[in-house]
Amino acid sequence: MQQTDLSSYNHNTYHPGAGRFKRALWFFTSALLFKTSILPSSTIKVAILRLFGAKIGKQVVFRHAVNVKYPWHLTVGDHTWIGEKVWIDNLVTVHIGPNVCLSQGAMLLTGSHNYKSPAFDLITGSITLHEGCWVGARAILNQGIEMSAHAVLSTGSVATKNMEPYTIYQGNPALKVRSRRMSPSQITFA
Helix, strand or coil, rough: CCCCCHCCCCCCCCCCCCCCHHHHHHHHHHHHHHCCCCCCHHHHHHHHHHCCCCCCCCCCEEEECCCCCCCHHHHEEECCCEECCCEEECCCEEEEEEEEEEEECEEEEEEEEECCCCCCEEEEEEEEEECCEECCCCCCEHHHEECCCCCEECCCEECCCCCCCCCEEEEECCCCEEEEECCCCCCCCC
16 A cells, blocks of 8 residues: 655646745745735735736725735736635636635635645646635635636635535535525615
8 A cells, every 4th residue: 555755745847937036025025014914005915916916906905914825826806805814825826806705714725735646746726716706704715616706605614616606605515505696785874
């Protein structure tokens, strides 16, 4: 029977999309400005992400302590909210559409390891969240997942398969629980 042998792990086939200097510069910038609460301004965070190659739309909100692995692999649409302590572990492309909400502590994981390989080889897959998706607090999307328009992944759930539009998913692994029906906003004044 084969055994895991991490000494034989080799990730030479993986290319992060930027040189060592740019990655090091991002590491320190991220540690000082994103993974802490020292910089509360979304406008400045967006400007810094764009400087590092991210494609960010209009009026995007980045809350405190957000972790973005590689900005040059990130696209975010207009009017999207990224909550506190969201972790975008984008070894490869993550595309987040407009009007998407990533709640506190949500994780988007584009990488994993092949448990069938003794060397524990790296596996990567892009993540796409289409317009109007909502990823609940502490929910996890695994590599290669596509969340169709207006789908919901509820709090603490783990997505291991693609999600259909206007559908709510819950659990680990996340399963369809019902359709998402939206009604017109009702504004009331006291």
